[in-house]
Amino acid sequence: MRALIIGGGIGGPATAMALLKAGIEPVVHEAYDAPADFTGSFLNTASNGLDALRAVDVDIAARADGFPIPHMELWSGTGKKLGEVENGVRPADGTVSVCVKRGLLQKVLREEAMSRGIAFHYGKRLESYHADPRGGVVATFADGTTATGDLLIGADGIHSRTRHILNPDAPAPTYTGLVGVGGYSRHPGLKPTTGTQHLIFGRKAFFGYLVRESGEIYWFANLDRPVEPTRAELAATDWKRHLAELFAGDQPFIREIIAGSTGPIGSYVVHDIPTSPVWHRGPAVLIGDAAHATSPSAGQGASMAFEDAIVLAKCLRDRPDVPAAFAAYERERRERVEKVVAYSRSLSDSKKAPGPVGRFFRDLMMPIFLKRSASAEAHAWMYRHRITWDSPVAA
Ligand SMILES: Cc1cc2nc3c(=O)[nH]c(=O)nc-3n(C[C@H](O)[C@H](O)[C@H](O)COP(=O)(O)OP(=O)(O)OC[C@H]3O[C@@H](n4cnc5c(N)ncnc54)[C@H](O)[C@@H]3O)c2cc1C
Known part of the structure; x- marks a missing residue:
């Protein structure tokens, strides 16, 4: 067969x-x-x-x-x-x-x-x-x-x-009302979070990160967006700047992780x-x-x-x-x-x-x-x- x-x-x-x-x-x-x-x-x-x-x-x-x-x-x-x-x-x-x-x-x-x-x-x-x-x-x-x-x-x-x-x-x-964003970063001030992922309910958005033994940081953010954005809108967004604004009222290291991203920042609309x-x-x-x-x-x-x-x-x-x-x-x-x-x-x-x-x-x-x-x-x-x-x- x-x-x-x-x-x-x-x-x-x-x-x-x-x-x-x-x-x-x-x-x-x-x-x-x-x-x-x-x-x-x-x-x-x-x-x-x-x-x-x-x-x-x-x-x-x-x-x-x-x-x-x-x-x-x-x-x-x-x-x-x-x-x-x-x-x-x-x-x-x-x-x-x-x-x-x-x-x-x-x-x-x-x-x-x-x-x-x-x-x-x-x-x-x-x-x-x-x-x-x-x-x-x-x-x-x-x-x-x-x-x-x-x-x-x-x-x-x-x-x-x-x-x-x-x-x-x-x-x-179905659109879930969330946009996902994520990438990899480094931050000299953060120690490895061995075995632990940290999840942060920010004032305007949700943030998650972990730090590997090598110092590489894996991070993601979920943004509450009632109206579904188009792919073109996501692609045209300056994520570093936008996320810095969204997390402005939260712990500063969140913005520092995002600013220190070592590669492209990916974004996608969350469906199920x-x-x-x-x-x-x-x-x-x-x-x-x-x-x-x-x-x-x-x-x-x-x-x-x-x-x-x-x-x-x-x-x-x-x-x-x-x-x-x-x-x-x-x-x-x-x-x-x-x-x-x-x-x-x-x-x-x-x-x-x-x-x-x-x-x-x-x-x-x-x-x-x-x-x-x-x-x-x-x-x-x-x-x-x-x-x-x-x-x-x-x-
Ligand atoms: C590019 C991409 C990035 C993703 N990133 C994440 C992530 O960061 N985090 C997360 O949790 N999940 C992510 N996902 C979703 C996650 O990988 C899937 O939920 C999960 O692995 C289910 O796997 P799947 O094989 O059903 O679908 P997928 O892993 O999506 O695989 C589907 C495959 O089918 C191919 N395909 C589509 N249409 C056709 C067609 N007409 N003919 C032939 N092939 C076709 C696609 O190119 C793809 O390779 C991502 C998926 C994709 C495709």
């Missing part, structure tokens, strides 16, 4: 490796003309995502310069400590969430997949596909070429072309997909952001794609035919991913800047709220989720 995978980002290569292990030939088709390994800033891979990747024997921490961030400290913009929380719930084996640069993660996954003999084709932007009357599927790319397979997997991200073809009525990604009614139809199925994009606040986007990859491969391995496998995959995944998307959206909402009165009550109540919600079991459903490769998928 041959599977056409559309998208060579994060979920595509993971799916390819899982399919190979299940005895299916994967072929990856990516829209970029060449590997784009330096796109995106950094992301969290949670213990559940790391566990999923173990099924295909990939260790992100060892291979993609991943480093553990078990701990988070929350602060007000004026420097008042609001509380401490664990970054996820540790499973019994003690696995801790790791932070990785997105581009490096993508590179490692691709190189690992290629080393196993999996083919990647670049410059292949999916335009359309149709079921072949003789069986299987034919995909047509923007360069006019075609590819044939027994099934097609849309791993083509939040603005998925596959999703649109599969269901032209699929809801568009709370629910997408159709995940599969005929020979095609969706995984990762194409099916259920989540805002980055819960740090679960990559992990959900990894879980999808492994579960889909298991379903194709164990169910008697492709329709039965796709139905089993949706049954195993839908409720969980939609719960994660909703949880992440609630975290995103808490980052929106309140007025002075709201700020007063937030700073007053947050320590109490954190003590209650930080109980070890509160989010165990998300972080301790395990997928056992060898256990069969039930009918």
Whole structure:
């Protein structure tokens, strides 16, 4: 059986490796003309995502310069400590969430997949596909070429072309009201924050940072923007100047970190997909952001794609035919991913800047709220989720 995978980002290569292990030939088709390994800033891979990747024997921490961030400290913009929380719930084996640069993660996954003999084709932007009357599927790319397979997997991200073809009525990604900005920096006055990420509720915007042992600082900001900006508006923004204004009323080191940025400052509009009614139809199925994009606040986007990859491969391995496998995959995944998307959206909402009165009550109540919600079991459903490769998928 041959599977056409559309998208060579994060979920595509993971799916390819899982399919190979299940005895299916994967072929990856990516829209970029060449590997784009330096796109995106950094992301969290949670213990559940790391566990999923173990099924295909990939260790992100060892291979993609991943480093553990078990701990988070929350602060007000004026420097008042609001509380401490664990970054996820540790499973019994003690696995801790790791932070990785997105581009490096993508590179490692691709190189690992290629080393196993999996083919990647670049410059292949999916335009359309149709079921072949003789069986299987034919995909047509923007360069006019075609590819044939027994099934097609849309791993083509939040603005998925596959999703649109599969269901032209699929809801568009929803704007969360936040803009994300981020980059890397250095600051001689800041010591390494080993194992800890600091999150700051500023007067007008939300800021996060960590300092590695090498002195490199990873930082991001979330800005409350009720009206969705265009890409052109984001690209035209002088971020250093704009963020300096936004954080003017907060601790000075925030502005110093931003001013000391060592490379480009990335910006993007934060979307999610709370629910997408159709995940599969005929020979095609969706995984990762194409099916259920989540805002980055819960740090679960990559992990959900990894879980999808492994579960889909298991379903194709164990169910008697492709329709039965796709139905089993949706049954195993839908409720969980939609719960994660909703949880992440609630975290995103808490980052929106309140007025002075709201700020007063937030700073007053947050320590109490954190003590209650930080109980070890509160989010165990998300972080301790395990997928056992060898256990069969039930009918
Ligand atoms: C450039 C970029 C930067 C990102 N930066 C961050 C970040 O800093 N922090 C964070 O938390 N998350 C980030 N994300 C999102 C995060 O990587 C995803 O949520 C997560 O990894 C889910 O992976 P996915 O494979 O479903 O989608 P993605 O990782 O988005 O991969 C989708 C892939 O499909 C390709 N593609 C799209 N359309 C087509 C088509 N028609 N034909 C063929 N290929 C197509 C894309 O080029 C891309 O390589 C970023 C995503 C991208 C694409």
